Amino acid sequence: MKRKLLIFCMIASLFAFPVRAEGGDYLKWVDFKIPCAAMRRAIELDAEAQGRDRNANWISILALAATRCSGSGFTVSGVEKAAGELTGGKSPQELLGGQYKYYAYYLEAYTAALGGLVGNYAVELRDPGTGGRYWKAQYGVKAFSPIAAGCGYGHYRDFCVSRSYGFSRPHLGNDLMGCLGTPIVAVESGTVEALGWNQYGGWRVGIRSFDRRRYYYYAHLRKDRPYAPDLKEGDTVAAGDVIGFMGRTGYSTKQNVNNIDTVHLHFGLQLIFDESQKECNSEIWIDVYDIVELLSAHRSSVACDEKTGAWTRLYPFRDLDAPGKLPDVEAAT
Numbered sequence: 001m002k003r004k005l006l007i008f009c010m011i012a013s014l015f016a017f018p019v020r021a022e023g024g025d026y027l028k029w030v031d032f033k034i035p036c037a038a039m040r041r042a043i044e045l046d047a048e049a050q051g052r053d054r055n056a057n058w059i060s061i062l063a064l065a066a067t068r069c070s071g072s073g074f075t076v077s078g079v080e081k082a083a084g085e086l087t088g089g090k091s092p093q094e095l096l097g098g099q100y101k102y103y104a105y106y107l108e109a110y111t112a113a114l115g116g117l118v119g120n121y122a123v124e125l126r127d128p129g130t131g132g133r134y135w136k137a138q139y140g141v142k143a144f145s146p147i148a149a150g151c152g153y154g155h156y157r158d159f160c161v162s163r164s165y166g167f168s169r170p171h172l173g174n175d176l177m178g179c180l181g182t183p184i185v186a187v188e189s190g191t192v193e194a195l196g197w198n199q200y201g202g203w204r205v206g207i208r209s210f211d212r213r214r215y216y217y218y219a220h221l222r223k224d225r226p227y228a229p230d231l232k233e234g235d236t237v238a239a240g241d242v243i244g245f246m247g248r249t250g251y252s253t254k255q256n257v258n259n260i261d262t263v264h265l266h267f268g269l270q271l272i273f274d275e276s277q278k279e280c281n282s283e284i285w286i287d288v289y290d291i292v293e294l295l296s297a298h299r300s301s302v303a304c305d306e307k308t309g310a311w312t313r314l315y316p317f318r319d320l321d322a323p324g325k326l327p328d329v330e331a332a333t
Contacts, residue, residue, distance in 0.1 A: 026273035030109040031071045032286040034062060036293035038074040043118055043141065045083040050139060056086040059114055063106040064092060067099055071106065112213040112271045113286055116188040116239075117143040117294075124316035135318065141298050142319060144240040146218065146267050147176060148183040148311075149299035153265075159287035165200065165251045172285035173217065173268030174292055180222065180263050182246035183311050185239075185300045187216055187267075189319040192235045192243075195227065197256070201266060202249025203227070207237060210322050215278070217268035222247030223258050229310050239319060240300030242311045267292065 039062065046058035064082035065074060085095050093100045121142040122135040147153045153176045160170040186207055193215065194206030201219030203226035208215050221227065222245040231243060248260035269291070271284040301314040 026277075027105070027109060027112075027271075028273075028277070028282055028284070030113060030271055030284055030286055032109070032113055033072045033074070034066075034110075034290060035074050036290040037076055038062065038065070038079050039114070039290065039294050041076045041079045042083070045080070046118065047140060049083075049087065052087075056083050058118055059110050060086060060092070060107060062110050062114075063103055064095070066106040066110070067096060067103040109271075112273065113269070114291075115211060116190075116209050116214060117141060117291075120320035121239075122318045122320055137320060141295075142239060142321075143188050143295055143298065144185055145292065145295040145299045146184055146187050146265060147178065147299065148185050148242070149301045151178060151182045153178040153182070155289065155292060157287070157289050159289065172270075172283075173219075173266050174288045175264045175266055176246075176292065177262060177264040178246050180245075180247060182265075183242050183302050184218055184221065184244045184246055184265055185302070185313075186237045186241050186243050187239065187295065188214065189239045189322050190214075190216070190237065192231065192233050192237060195231065195233050198250070199253045200250060202251070202260065203244070203247065203256070204266075205231070205243050207243070213272055215270040215272060217266070217270065218244060219266040219268070220248055220250050220260050220264060221245060223249050223256055229308075238317055238322075240313050240317055242300075242302055242313065245311075 039058070042058035042061045045056060045061060049056040061079055061083045064086060065078045068082065069078055086092070092103050096103050118140060119142050120137060120139055122137050124133055125136050126133050155174055155176045158171055158175055159173070163169050163171050188207070188209055190207045190209045192205060193208040194204070196203070198204050198219070201217070203221040204217065204219040205221070205227065206215055206217050225245065226247060226249070227244045228242045237243060246263060246265050248258050248263045249256065251259035267288060269286055269288045271286060272278055277283060302311050303314055304311050
């Protein structure tokens with residue numbers, strides 16, 4: 001079964017076409033090869049189109065650009081061309097004709113992969129006149145780097161590189177090397193779906209997005225004190241909340257063992273179009289290297305309480321696209 005997963009990962013990475021499950025109307029593979037620069041420019045163009053043309057949201061722009069370049073070979077100029085086409089008054093169907101089915105595939109796939117990164121959120125501000133505090137709505141990047149602000153790290157493209165512990169298998173994530181105890185934060189708001197020991201990932205946390213399309217996996221957390229205090233399965237966390245600390249646990253059937261040579265965070269992203277895909281022989285994991293690069297400029301500021309030793313975020317944040325929106329939030333200007 002594991003050998004099939006490795007072969008599937010390697011073969012699927014060579015092709016860019018829609019793949020749907022037999023007997024089901026859901027995707028069973030996503031070809032994700034969008035460079036950071038293309039995503040960043042699409043977000044900028046999305047912000048510029050706010051209030052004017054919602055056909056030009058950043059994921060639609062990327063889907064159209066992907067259709068033009070068959071899912072690879074993205075360029076900033078290609079993204080700009082796609083944005084111009086979408087704001088030119090024609091629909092994607094009119095622009096693409098018979099190729100529209102590929103646009104629909106990329107739109108569905110990229111919405112699943114990127115749907116939680118940009119949207120509506122609120123930040124807490126201080127009124128300079130009264131000294132009181134209030135919430136103000138914003139639109140833009142609402143996700144955070146998994147590494148807290150002020151903490152150094154390094155990473156490289158290592159998706160699908162072979163791993164041998166237990167069995168030969170592909171590396172389905174991105175390793176971020178850093179210092180022991182580095183605060184790890186939730187990239188996107190969601191629900192803690194898994195927490196505890198896994199012989200491959202050591203102490204790990206799995207967080208499911210509210211739309212249930214994305215499962216974020218944070219592994220090899222610190223020995224003895226891997227998690228934020230009182231974190232447990234079923235908890236709701238906000239993007240940027242501290243969830244754990246970098247370590248090197250794992251590669252052992254015995255709990256709380258450091259068997260990884262290098263301190264690092266294994267960060268992975270699984271896409272789920274049907275619950276049957278959550279734990280199976282054909283799970284959909286995508287290369288998150290460029291997503292990590294994109295979010296490197298958006299990091300959560302955290303601090304440690306000297307008395308309790310607890311790490312918390314410094315700036316209050318609310319995801320307005322999540323369930324239970326805040327009342328009395330001023331509109332973005």
